[in-house]
Amino acid sequence: MTDSVQRDSAVLVHFTLKLEDGSTAESTRANGKPALFRLGDGSLSDGLEQHLIGLKVADKLAFDLPPEDAFGIASPDMIQYFSRREFIQAGEPEIGAIMLFTAMDGSEMPGVIRGISGDSITVDFNHPLAGQTVHFEIEVLEIDPVLEETHANPVG
Structure with missing residues:
Protein backbone atom coordinates (compact mmCIF):
# COMPACT_ATOMS: atom_id res chain seq x y z
CA MET A 1 0.00 0.00 0.00
CA THR A 2 1.29 3.41 -0.93
CA ASP A 3 1.10 6.46 1.31
CA SER A 4 0.04 8.86 -1.46
CA VAL A 5 -2.31 8.80 -4.43
CA GLN A 6 -0.62 7.54 -7.62
CA ARG A 7 -1.71 7.48 -11.28
CA ASP A 8 -3.26 4.01 -10.87
CA SER A 9 -4.59 4.30 -7.30
CA ALA A 10 -8.08 3.53 -6.09
CA VAL A 11 -9.09 6.28 -3.66
CA LEU A 12 -11.96 6.31 -1.18
CA VAL A 13 -13.06 9.93 -0.75
CA HIS A 14 -15.75 12.17 0.56
CA PHE A 15 -16.46 14.97 -1.88
CA THR A 16 -18.76 17.91 -2.36
CA LEU A 17 -19.33 19.32 -5.82
CA LYS A 18 -20.61 22.89 -5.94
CA LEU A 19 -21.65 25.08 -8.85
CA GLU A 20 -20.57 28.65 -9.53
CA ASP A 21 -23.66 29.99 -7.74
CA GLY A 22 -22.60 28.13 -4.56
CA SER A 23 -25.32 25.49 -4.76
CA THR A 24 -24.36 21.88 -4.07
CA ALA A 25 -24.75 19.58 -7.09
CA GLU A 26 -23.61 16.43 -5.29
CA SER A 27 -22.15 15.47 -1.93
CA THR A 28 -21.15 12.10 -0.53
CA ARG A 29 -21.43 13.59 2.95
CA ALA A 30 -25.19 14.05 2.49
CA ASN A 31 -25.75 10.28 2.47
CA GLY A 32 -22.67 9.36 4.50
CA LYS A 33 -21.38 7.05 1.76
CA PRO A 34 -17.92 7.88 0.39
CA ALA A 35 -17.09 7.43 -3.29
CA LEU A 36 -14.43 5.15 -4.76
CA PHE A 37 -12.45 6.79 -7.55
CA ARG A 38 -10.11 4.71 -9.71
CA LEU A 39 -7.44 6.82 -11.32
CA GLY A 40 -6.38 5.83 -14.81
CA ASP A 41 -9.61 3.98 -15.72
CA GLY A 42 -10.99 6.83 -17.82
CA SER A 43 -13.90 7.64 -15.49
CA LEU A 44 -12.27 10.83 -14.13
CA SER A 45 -11.07 13.83 -16.11
CA ASP A 46 -7.33 14.40 -16.36
CA GLY A 47 -7.81 17.69 -14.51
CA LEU A 48 -9.47 15.98 -11.55
CA GLU A 49 -6.85 13.20 -11.46
CA GLN A 50 -4.02 15.77 -11.44
CA HIS A 51 -5.45 17.33 -8.28
CA LEU A 52 -5.67 13.93 -6.55
CA ILE A 53 -2.16 12.68 -7.34
CA GLY A 54 0.16 13.07 -4.37
CA LEU A 55 -2.58 13.47 -1.76
CA LYS A 56 -2.30 11.40 1.41
CA VAL A 57 -4.91 9.88 3.74
CA ALA A 58 -6.74 12.63 5.71
CA ASP A 59 -5.69 15.31 3.20
CA LYS A 60 -8.43 17.79 2.34
CA LEU A 61 -8.31 19.85 -0.84
CA ALA A 62 -10.61 22.44 -2.39
CA PHE A 63 -10.20 23.46 -6.04
CA ASP A 64 -12.06 24.69 -9.09
CA LEU A 65 -12.24 22.82 -12.38
CA PRO A 66 -13.03 24.72 -15.58
CA PRO A 67 -15.61 23.10 -17.90
CA GLU A 68 -13.01 21.40 -20.10
CA ASP A 69 -11.56 19.62 -17.02
CA ALA A 70 -14.93 18.87 -15.42
CA PHE A 71 -18.00 17.88 -17.46
CA GLY A 72 -16.91 19.29 -20.81
CA ILE A 73 -17.96 22.17 -22.98
CA ALA A 74 -21.60 22.13 -24.05
CA SER A 75 -21.74 21.08 -27.70
CA PHE A 125 -27.83 15.29 -24.58
CA ASN A 126 -24.97 17.33 -23.09
CA HIS A 127 -24.12 16.48 -19.48
CA PRO A 128 -26.34 18.72 -17.27
CA LEU A 129 -23.18 20.35 -15.85
CA ALA A 130 -21.43 20.79 -19.23
CA GLY A 131 -20.08 24.29 -19.71
CA GLN A 132 -19.90 25.03 -15.99
CA THR A 133 -16.92 25.62 -13.74
CA VAL A 134 -17.31 23.37 -10.70
CA HIS A 135 -15.84 23.61 -7.21
CA PHE A 136 -14.64 20.37 -5.61
CA GLU A 137 -13.96 19.77 -1.93
CA ILE A 138 -12.30 16.39 -1.44
CA GLU A 139 -11.13 14.50 1.64
CA VAL A 140 -9.04 11.36 1.15
CA LEU A 141 -10.23 8.56 3.45
CA GLU A 142 -8.25 5.59 2.11
CA ILE A 143 -5.78 4.85 -0.67
CA ASP A 144 -6.08 1.46 -2.39
CA PRO A 145 -8.66 0.23 0.14
CA VAL A 146 -9.06 -3.48 0.66
CA LEU A 147 -12.52 -4.19 -0.70
CA GLU A 148 -14.73 -7.00 0.48
CA GLU A 149 -14.09 -10.19 -1.47
CA THR A 150 -17.01 -11.35 -3.60
CA HIS A 151 -16.16 -15.06 -3.35
CA ALA A 152 -16.79 -17.19 -0.28
CA ASN A 153 -13.82 -18.28 1.82
CA PRO A 154 -13.75 -22.03 2.38
CA VAL A 155 -14.16 -23.06 5.97
CA GLY A 156 -11.47 -25.52 6.99
Whole structure:
Protein backbone atom coordinates (compact mmCIF):
# COMPACT_ATOMS: atom_id res chain seq x y z
CA MET A 1 0.00 0.00 0.00
CA THR A 2 1.29 3.41 -0.93
CA ASP A 3 1.10 6.46 1.31
CA SER A 4 0.04 8.86 -1.46
CA VAL A 5 -2.31 8.80 -4.43
CA GLN A 6 -0.62 7.54 -7.62
CA ARG A 7 -1.71 7.48 -11.28
CA ASP A 8 -3.26 4.01 -10.87
CA SER A 9 -4.59 4.30 -7.30
CA ALA A 10 -8.08 3.53 -6.09
CA VAL A 11 -9.09 6.28 -3.66
CA LEU A 12 -11.96 6.31 -1.18
CA VAL A 13 -13.06 9.93 -0.75
CA HIS A 14 -15.75 12.17 0.56
CA PHE A 15 -16.46 14.97 -1.88
CA THR A 16 -18.76 17.91 -2.36
CA LEU A 17 -19.33 19.32 -5.82
CA LYS A 18 -20.61 22.89 -5.94
CA LEU A 19 -21.65 25.08 -8.85
CA GLU A 20 -20.57 28.65 -9.53
CA ASP A 21 -23.66 29.99 -7.74
CA GLY A 22 -22.60 28.13 -4.56
CA SER A 23 -25.32 25.49 -4.76
CA THR A 24 -24.36 21.88 -4.07
CA ALA A 25 -24.75 19.58 -7.09
CA GLU A 26 -23.61 16.43 -5.29
CA SER A 27 -22.15 15.47 -1.93
CA THR A 28 -21.15 12.10 -0.53
CA ARG A 29 -21.43 13.59 2.95
CA ALA A 30 -25.19 14.05 2.49
CA ASN A 31 -25.75 10.28 2.47
CA GLY A 32 -22.67 9.36 4.50
CA LYS A 33 -21.38 7.05 1.76
CA PRO A 34 -17.92 7.88 0.39
CA ALA A 35 -17.09 7.43 -3.29
CA LEU A 36 -14.43 5.15 -4.76
CA PHE A 37 -12.45 6.79 -7.55
CA ARG A 38 -10.11 4.71 -9.71
CA LEU A 39 -7.44 6.82 -11.32
CA GLY A 40 -6.38 5.83 -14.81
CA ASP A 41 -9.61 3.98 -15.72
CA GLY A 42 -10.99 6.83 -17.82
CA SER A 43 -13.90 7.64 -15.49
CA LEU A 44 -12.27 10.83 -14.13
CA SER A 45 -11.07 13.83 -16.11
CA ASP A 46 -7.33 14.40 -16.36
CA GLY A 47 -7.81 17.69 -14.51
CA LEU A 48 -9.47 15.98 -11.55
CA GLU A 49 -6.85 13.20 -11.46
CA GLN A 50 -4.02 15.77 -11.44
CA HIS A 51 -5.45 17.33 -8.28
CA LEU A 52 -5.67 13.93 -6.55
CA ILE A 53 -2.16 12.68 -7.34
CA GLY A 54 0.16 13.07 -4.37
CA LEU A 55 -2.58 13.47 -1.76
CA LYS A 56 -2.30 11.40 1.41
CA VAL A 57 -4.91 9.88 3.74
CA ALA A 58 -6.74 12.63 5.71
CA ASP A 59 -5.69 15.31 3.20
CA LYS A 60 -8.43 17.79 2.34
CA LEU A 61 -8.31 19.85 -0.84
CA ALA A 62 -10.61 22.44 -2.39
CA PHE A 63 -10.20 23.46 -6.04
CA ASP A 64 -12.06 24.69 -9.09
CA LEU A 65 -12.24 22.82 -12.38
CA PRO A 66 -13.03 24.72 -15.58
CA PRO A 67 -15.61 23.10 -17.90
CA GLU A 68 -13.01 21.40 -20.10
CA ASP A 69 -11.56 19.62 -17.02
CA ALA A 70 -14.93 18.87 -15.42
CA PHE A 71 -18.00 17.88 -17.46
CA GLY A 72 -16.91 19.29 -20.81
CA ILE A 73 -17.96 22.17 -22.98
CA ALA A 74 -21.60 22.13 -24.05
CA SER A 75 -21.74 21.08 -27.70
CA PRO A 76 -24.47 22.17 -30.12
CA ASP A 77 -24.03 18.76 -31.81
CA MET A 78 -25.52 17.18 -28.67
CA ILE A 79 -28.84 19.00 -29.15
CA GLN A 80 -31.34 16.95 -31.15
CA TYR A 81 -34.81 17.67 -32.47
CA PHE A 82 -37.61 15.10 -32.34
CA SER A 83 -41.16 14.96 -33.59
CA ARG A 84 -43.86 15.00 -30.92
CA ARG A 85 -45.19 11.68 -32.29
CA GLU A 86 -41.95 10.03 -31.15
CA PHE A 87 -43.08 10.71 -27.57
CA ILE A 88 -46.54 9.12 -27.84
CA GLN A 89 -45.62 6.10 -25.69
CA ALA A 90 -43.57 8.15 -23.20
CA GLY A 91 -46.35 10.65 -22.57
CA GLU A 92 -46.37 14.43 -22.82
CA PRO A 93 -42.83 15.75 -22.24
CA GLU A 94 -42.23 18.73 -19.95
CA ILE A 95 -39.45 21.31 -20.30
CA GLY A 96 -36.64 20.46 -17.88
CA ALA A 97 -37.59 16.79 -17.62
CA ILE A 98 -34.79 14.23 -17.97
CA MET A 99 -35.73 11.24 -20.11
CA LEU A 100 -33.84 8.12 -21.18
CA PHE A 101 -33.42 7.62 -24.91
CA THR A 102 -32.30 4.42 -26.63
CA ALA A 103 -29.46 4.90 -29.13
CA MET A 104 -29.09 2.92 -32.37
CA ASP A 105 -26.64 0.56 -30.63
CA GLY A 106 -29.17 -0.18 -27.87
CA SER A 107 -27.43 1.87 -25.18
CA GLU A 108 -29.46 4.32 -23.13
CA MET A 109 -28.61 7.99 -22.86
CA PRO A 110 -30.26 10.66 -20.69
CA GLY A 111 -31.51 13.81 -22.39
CA VAL A 112 -33.05 16.99 -21.01
CA ILE A 113 -36.17 18.41 -22.68
CA ARG A 114 -35.13 21.99 -23.51
CA GLY A 115 -38.00 23.15 -25.69
CA ILE A 116 -41.39 22.27 -27.10
CA SER A 117 -42.63 24.15 -30.14
CA GLY A 118 -45.60 22.83 -32.07
CA ASP A 119 -44.62 19.36 -33.32
CA SER A 120 -40.90 19.82 -32.50
CA ILE A 121 -39.27 18.80 -29.20
CA THR A 122 -35.70 19.90 -28.45
CA VAL A 123 -33.59 17.46 -26.41
CA ASP A 124 -30.15 18.29 -25.00
CA PHE A 125 -27.83 15.29 -24.58
CA ASN A 126 -24.97 17.33 -23.09
CA HIS A 127 -24.12 16.48 -19.48
CA PRO A 128 -26.34 18.72 -17.27
CA LEU A 129 -23.18 20.35 -15.85
CA ALA A 130 -21.43 20.79 -19.23
CA GLY A 131 -20.08 24.29 -19.71
CA GLN A 132 -19.90 25.03 -15.99
CA THR A 133 -16.92 25.62 -13.74
CA VAL A 134 -17.31 23.37 -10.70
CA HIS A 135 -15.84 23.61 -7.21
CA PHE A 136 -14.64 20.37 -5.61
CA GLU A 137 -13.96 19.77 -1.93
CA ILE A 138 -12.30 16.39 -1.44
CA GLU A 139 -11.13 14.50 1.64
CA VAL A 140 -9.04 11.36 1.15
CA LEU A 141 -10.23 8.56 3.45
CA GLU A 142 -8.25 5.59 2.11
CA ILE A 143 -5.78 4.85 -0.67
CA ASP A 144 -6.08 1.46 -2.39
CA PRO A 145 -8.66 0.23 0.14
CA VAL A 146 -9.06 -3.48 0.66
CA LEU A 147 -12.52 -4.19 -0.70
CA GLU A 148 -14.73 -7.00 0.48
CA GLU A 149 -14.09 -10.19 -1.47
CA THR A 150 -17.01 -11.35 -3.60
CA HIS A 151 -16.16 -15.06 -3.35
CA ALA A 152 -16.79 -17.19 -0.28
CA ASN A 153 -13.82 -18.28 1.82
CA PRO A 154 -13.75 -22.03 2.38
CA VAL A 155 -14.16 -23.06 5.97
CA GLY A 156 -11.47 -25.52 6.99
